[in-house]
Amino acid sequence: MRILLTNDDGIHAPGLKTLEAIARQLSDDVWTVAPETDQSGLSHSLTLSSPLRVRREGDRRFAVTGTPTDCVIMAAKHLMPEEPDLVLSGVNAGQNVCDDVSYSGTVAGAIEGMMLGYRSVALSQSFRADGARELQWETAERHGAEIIRKLLAVSAPEGTLFNVNFPAVAPEAVKGTKVTRQGKLDYALGIEERQDGRGLPYFWLKFGRQSGPEMEGSDLAALRDGFISVTPLQLDLTHHALREEMRSVFSAG
Numbered sequence: 001m002r003i004l005l006t007n008d009d010g011i012h013a014p015g016l017k018t019l020e021a022i023a024r025q026l027s028d029d030v031w032t033v034a035p036e037t038d039q040s041g042l043s044h045s046l047t048l049s050s051p052l053r054v055r056r057e058g059d060r061r062f063a064v065t066g067t068p069t070d071c072v073i074m075a076a077k078h079l080m081p082e083e084p085d086l087v088l089s090g091v092n093a094g095q096n097v098c099d100d101v102s103y104s105g106t107v108a109g110a111i112e113g114m115m116l117g118y119r120s121v122a123l124s125q126s127f128r129a130d131g132a133r134e135l136q137w138e139t140a141e142r143h144g145a146e147i148i149r150k151l152l153a154v155s156a157p158e159g160t161l162f163n164v165n166f167p168a169v170a171p172e173a174v175k176g177t178k179v180t181r182q183g184k185l186d187y188a189l190g191i192e193e194r195q196d197g198r199g200l201p202y203f204w205l206k207f208g209r210q211s212g213p214e215m216e217g218s219d220l221a222a223l224r225d226g227f228i229s230v231t232p233l234q235l236d237l238t239h240h241a242l243r244e245e246m247r248s249v250f251s252a253g
Contacts, residue, residue, distance in 0.1 A: 004084035008105025015091035022144035033075035044108035068109035087113025090123035142171035183218030
């Protein structure tokens with residue numbers, strides 16, 4: 001099995017080293033093509049107005065001056081002698097659940113893999129619930145390979161990817177795995193204004209998150225309870241039930 005790895009935290013991120021350790025439990029044919037710098041929050045963006053540059057980091061390991069989407073395309077269409085059988089994106093520093101999935105470069109790397117026709121999985125490791133910026137990478141490393149083996153056995157329809165999130169607990173404290181749906185977060189967005197050394201204003205987005213409504217079976221609930229969350233995702237954004245209701249409105253008259 002030929003595995004392609006990417007992420008959105010950059011080529012030197014500790015989560016990428018964790019992902020490489022997971023992948024080597026599955027195959028000896030592992031390729032890493034990741035962004036040169038942190039691309040968090042860029043979602044499924046492409047670099048169209050500037051050139052991409054590639055730097056070799058080692059055997060089957062490359063850094064690209066672009067987004068996770070750019071990396072997957074560059075790997076599959078140029079760097080790899082043969083296309084991958086599996087695309088793994090992550091392991092992200094922090095969970096990617098609920099509405100954050102739409103912002104996530106980690107999930108976007110898996111989306112691009114799925115769009116190119118490869119089985120694709122996004123993986124993220126949660127921060128502690130008390131807000132501490134500590135990450136227990138060993139939890140993802142201990143459980144990641146077995147989760148992926150099980151996902152490879154799933155007969156998933158075309159256009160599906162998987163979003164895996166590991167709880168912020170020690171590996172031995174994981175209670176199990178739950179197949180989940182996306183939850184919901186309440187956002188407290190804002191702008192913080194500051195001044196540079198010349199007294200000129202600049203701004204930071206304040207991207208606060210708060211727990212949303214309780215949703216039984218959600219990714220957020222699974223992580224809260226100490227379970228690994230596995231969510232099947234699709235790119236089709238159509239609201240199919242509403243589409244059917246709208247037929248009568250636009251067919252009238």
